[in-house]
Amino acid sequence: MTHALVFDVLGTLVDEPAGIRAGIQDAAPHADADELLRLWQHHVETEQRRIVDGSRPYVTSEVIDREAAQLVADACQGDLEKLAMAARRLPPWPDTVDGLARLAERFPLIGLSNAGRTALLGINAHAGLRWHQALSAEDARTYKPDPAVYELAIRVSGVAPERLLMVAAHAWDLRGAQKAGLRTAYVARPVGDPPSASDHFDLHAEGLADLAEQLGEA
Structure with a gap:
């Protein structure tokens, strides 16, 4: 039972992808949102996997999402603060x-x-x-x-x-x-x-x- x-x-x-993609489009309207979404997702998946296997000390998802947002912001000159909030919307x-x-x-x-x-x-x-x-x-x-x-x-x-x-x-x-x-x-x-x-x-x-x-x- x-x-x-x-x-x-x-x-x-x-x-989750739709929310992050929307945040990227809002922060950088002329960027390739799908490519930047893949960059974001790859970073999150890689870093969480590193924490699970013990090769990185634990940090919260907020830290990893902000790292991903920084990578995207650097790639498209987008607004970091807007991007950082995308993972919650x-x-x-x-x-x-x-x-x-x-x-x-x-x-x-x-x-x-x-x-x-x-x-x-x-x-x-x-x-x-x-x-x-x-x-x-x-x-x-x-x-x-x-x-x-x-x-x-x-x-x-x-x-x-x-x-x-x-x-x-x-x-x-x-x-x-x-x-x-x-x-x-x-x-x-x-x-x-x-x-x-x-x-x-x-x-x-x-x-x-x-x-x-x-x-x-x-």
Whole structure:
């Protein structure tokens, strides 16, 4: 029996690339926003990976996002302050707000994000996300898929990991949750990391409404 749902936020509930791209376009209207977005994303992914593997001391997502914003600003002569705030102004997917409300009628909802505490507060407020509990990887001083991050949700829930369902649009995130003992649900998003042929997740959903229906049937 599922006791609570644990949600990834970036990419799963909010369209992170769209929000950052909009910030880049606002700060540097004539620049190639897609190219600069790739520069931003590559920096964030690389630095978080370095922290997880121990080759860089922990810093919050706000620090890494500002580094990325500085790289973009240097490349396009854009406004650094506008760029630095882009990572918190992320639009929700069309089904996010209603889907969370529907699921919250039956389950406790836990947000579990690589975003730092301050960034997560801004993301939640801007996108209108409503939680019973919002957890940041900052409390584990590492990033997903480090098992210590999933342990935050296990401790808060007070139940065995197999009674938690991790919901994400990223197969790498779900693999990390599986290693920590959580059940898994992949939700398809245009910007996610689709499962490979070797992945075996408990549920596959086309969106939050589909997820709610499958959980209702279960």
